[in-house]
Amino acid sequence: MHPQRFLSPAARLALAYPPPGAWMPPLPPGVVRLSAGYPFPESVPVADLAAALEALLAEEADAPLHYLGSRAMAALPGLIRQRLAQRGIPVGEGELLVTSGACQAIDLAARALIAPGAPVAVEAPTYMEALEIFRNYTDAILGYPVDREGLVVEALAEDLRRRRTAGKALPRLLYTIPSFQNPTGATLSLERRRRLLALAEEYDFLILEDDAYGELAFDPQAAPPPLKALDTRGRVVYLGSLSKVVAPGLRIGWAAGPEPVIRAMAVFKKDLDHPLAWALTARYLQGTDLPARLAWLRQRYRERRNVLLGALAREMPAGVTWTEPAGGYFVWVSLPPGLDSEKLLPAALAAGVAYVPGRHFYFGPAAAQGARHLRLSFSYLPPAELERGVAALARAVRAAG
Numbered sequence: 001m002h003p004q005r006f007l008s009p010a011a012r013l014a015l016a017y018p019p020p021g022a023w024m025p026p027l028p029p030g031v032v033r034l035s036a037g038y039p040f041p042e043s044v045p046v047a048d049l050a051a052a053l054e055a056l057l058a059e060e061a062d063a064p065l066h067y068l069g070s071r072a073m074a075a076l077p078g079l080i081r082q083r084l085a086q087r088g089i090p091v092g093e094g095e096l097l098v099t100s101g102a103c104q105a106i107d108l109a110a111r112a113l114i115a116p117g118a119p120v121a122v123e124a125p126t127y128m129e130a131l132e133i134f135r136n137y138t139d140a141i142l143g144y145p146v147d148r149e150g151l152v153v154e155a156l157a158e159d160l161r162r163r164r165t166a167g168k169a170l171p172r173l174l175y176t177i178p179s180f181q182n183p184t185g186a187t188l189s190l191e192r193r194r195r196l197l198a199l200a201e202e203y204d205f206l207i208l209e210d211d212a213y214g215e216l217a218f219d220p221q222a223a224p225p226p227l228k229a230l231d232t233r234g235r236v237v238y239l240g241s242l243s244k245v246v247a248p249g250l251r252i253g254w255a256a257g258p259e260p261v262i263r264a265m266a267v268f269k270k271d272l273d274h275p276l277a278w279a280l281t282a283r284y285l286q287g288t289d290l291p292a293r294l295a296w297l298r299q300r301y302r303e304r305r306n307v308l309l310g311a312l313a314r315e316m317p318a319g320v321t322w323t324e325p326a327g328g329y330f331v332w333v334s335l336p337p338g339l340d341s342e343k344l345l346p347a348a349l350a351a352g353v354a355y356v357p358g359r360h361f362y363f364g365p366a367a368a369q370g371a372r373h374l375r376l377s378f379s380y381l382p383p384a385e386l387e388r389g390v391a392a393l394a395r396a397v398r399a400a401g
């Protein structure tokens with residue numbers, strides 16, 4: 001018996017890739033995890049969630065534990081709509097889908113929007129889990145460069161022009177993380193946002209906007225609005241999440257976009273909701289001053305970013321450069337020519353620090369472009385650990401250089 005022969009072509013393709021999560025191998029004990037893109041443990045509102053759960057079950061008894069859920073569960077989409085309206089995104093009837101995290105929304109959007117083998121456009125580098133999803137639908141993943149102002153929209157425009165002239169298939173979908181991008185921390189400028197929306201009209205594609213970090217701008221007045229807030233033509237499917245601002249284990253995310261797209265995504269999702277998590281989240285949000293919480297989080301993350309950047313400036317040898325994000329969780333470090341972040345990792349682990357090598361944020365042969373880069377996260381660890389981690393990384397870089 002060879003059970004593999006029962007696998008569908010899609011499953012065989014999926015298994016031919018490195019397993020999901022290869023970018024986060026088990027780590028030796030005691031290693032400083034600058035690799036972890038998680039919220040810091042004390043940021044998770046455990047006491048408030050416990051109180052919300054107790055109140056929920058006292059009020060609704062068994063209802064949130066049934067398939068059909070409860071009153072509190074039914075309130076969640078409305079609460080998300082309110083948040084979106086505050087971000088300049090009015091969402092009509094049938095235009096919102098609550099999902100199991102933004103990741104499920106990426107998967108459902110890919111399923112609804114990518115024909116088998118059709119090209120999809122992404123940033124290079126981009127969020128590795130999105131690549132792990134897209135590759136299940138197509139191997140034509142086209143990467144476009146990112147600089148300090150985010151996606152280099154002119155490079156995309158140039159390639160679209162070339163593809164059209166050469167009669168090549170054009171991408172119908174572009175996935176982008178325009179604010180505080182994972183992994184570079186870059187933010188797409190307002191001018192580029194406008195140009196990208198115009199390009200979507202000109203070349204007739206949809207934009208999948210992943211705004212997982214959008215509410216974590218260190219200076220919210222200076223942050224450009226989401227693409228979706230500028231979108232007058234229904235070109236943007238917007239994705240959001242509570243993972244970075246409440247708790248990732250709730251698995252609450254959403255998609256807001258044109259009604260037919262949301263309807264298709266909803267059909268694929270079926271009724272695979274989590275009534276208890278939805279109801280708990282709604283009860284929590286009803287009793288929380290979320291703007292005040294966001295202000296507190298922004299302040300904490302800004303402090304941690306400053307500590308990480310300060311430590312890099314103090315510790316790193318000449319030739320190492322890095323980005324200075326205005327929000328989010330990540331700093332993208334570039335090593336001097338000749339160093340390779342994948343090859344450096346064992347020495348870094350031995351020195352006591354973990355990071356994510358750059359290659360994981362690129363698809364296929366483009367992974368070589370990641371060799372000189374690595375992702376550090378300032379979100380998870382307390383300041384002293386951030387400093388300890390950077391000092392260890394600097395030791396490893398100096399020893400290798």
Ligand SMILES: Cc1ncc(COP(=O)(O)O)c(C=O)c1O
Nearest residue numbers: 101102103127182212241243253
């Ligand atoms: C860009 C981006 N999108 C989505 C997610 C995941 O969101 P969720 O936990 O809501 O699935 C992450 C988390 O790391 C992320 O960096």
